[in-house]
Amino acid sequence: MRRYRRMSREAVVGLPGRSVVYDRERLDVWGAAPGEARPVFVFLHGGYWMALSRHDSAFMARSLNDRGIATVVPDYTLAPEATLEEIVRQVRASIAWIHREGGAFGLDPGRIVVGGSSAGGHLTGMLMVDGWQREFGVPDDVVKAAMPFSGLFDIRPITRTYVNDTIRLDLAGAAALSPLLLPAGRRFPVVLVVAGHDGSGFVEQSRRFQDHWGPAAELMVVPDRDHFDVVLDLAASDTAVSRALIKLIRSV
Template identity: 70%
Template sequence: MTAAAPGSIPDPDSSLTDAELDTAYNVQRGVGDRLFGQLMARYRDESERAVAGLPGHAGLVHDERSGERLDVWGTDGGAPRPVFVFLHGGYWRALSRADSSFMARTLYDNGAATVVPDYTLAPHASLEEIVRQARAAVAWVHRHGRAHGLDPERIVVGGSSAGGHLTGMLMVDGWQRHFGLPEDVVKAAMPFSGLYDLRPMPRLYVNDWLHLDTERAAALSPLLLPATRHCPAVVTVAEHDGTGFLAQSRRFHARRPGAELRVVPGRNHYDVVLDLTDPASAVSTTLLELLHSV
């Protein structure tokens, strides 16, 4: 698959009015402020519960340039474990690694480890810099993971919402050589409710902190970037997600070699990823299958 020029793949959102575009992508409004607040609190509560007493290493610097840190959870001194690198959401300006380790105990109990990096939030960092930091976190796992109980040859990446976008940017070609990494450093991926085509962003309220123009938005869109390597992936989205996120997930799935699409029934944009707290859920089962197949 070759790189796409900004205009070579049609942007279905270009025909929408500003009000229609806001409806498609303003998922916080879609769930309401009360439920949104409850779910954000649950992210933190479930994360604290998951890592309580869990072996690991917290607060390790993964990127010397920015000083950003990550946490490693679920290693116990035995053989290096396959690792899930999870990139949090928050429309690139909110949340942190402290809200994002809720899957760590499920994975630990099933033979895998979890890495949750921080990245500098917008507008304090450009989106290009945020992408670089996400890639630096994967580079850290590959170079230093073995010393912390991680298998650098079994890295699976994932993330929710903005973290789904960052996951997509880890699935594309070319960035690996800039970090001295093998092209297949990412063995599989599971993005949740991601944004893969950022061309609508300059017309949305999120541009108050992203400050994107059309050209930069296209250059930061994984749907428009080359991905020639077969990378097993499960593109996951909620049944009751925003219509923009549903449509983008379907389009991204269609353009990614080795990808399958999973629409999770009964879930919304924010609670779909919390199914990873339940080892019996379909999304947990799928993630564990990915981790143990690479």
């Protein structure tokens, strides 16, 4: 956790950046300036929906900036102050903000790619599925591609863990918030990343979601990484994960 914060601070030194309010929460825009139209990577932090923040989540900003790509890192209200339904609503609102307002900050609303780690991978999945876009006034294809890391795509098992002491979901509520169980009609390019030393449950969740998403989904297993450090490979330009993200963004 300390590395996330330290590397994020180091990555944004000297980069153009703005912190703005969306829907009563904040997001940071890094590596873009008015007059540009840069593709956008939106990163959603993990922490089982109840820890971490945008301040721990910008470690990829410099590497992406060097390739002409902006980074947007939203905060969301953490549980138990917010329900998981509200957290999902907030991250969807962040995408709607980028689509409506991002152009004034140098972002290209037509090239939004989303990603996140662990619980952030779950939230990424909730941005990938169909059915929410009309409520927020955005096109069905507002998200063009995605890269979830060690994502939770069927969260029903959470109801049997200590996490549920804070999240407080029943099985029906968990099913309604599980991307694996929700419609995925528009299948855009996705890279599902897991670590070679990830927990077996996380690997199985990504394999199942790959099957659910179909041929547009690629599973990338990163050797010699674990659940917590695999996402830090985005901070360097010469890793397989970073190269895969650049390829994904340039494909949209």
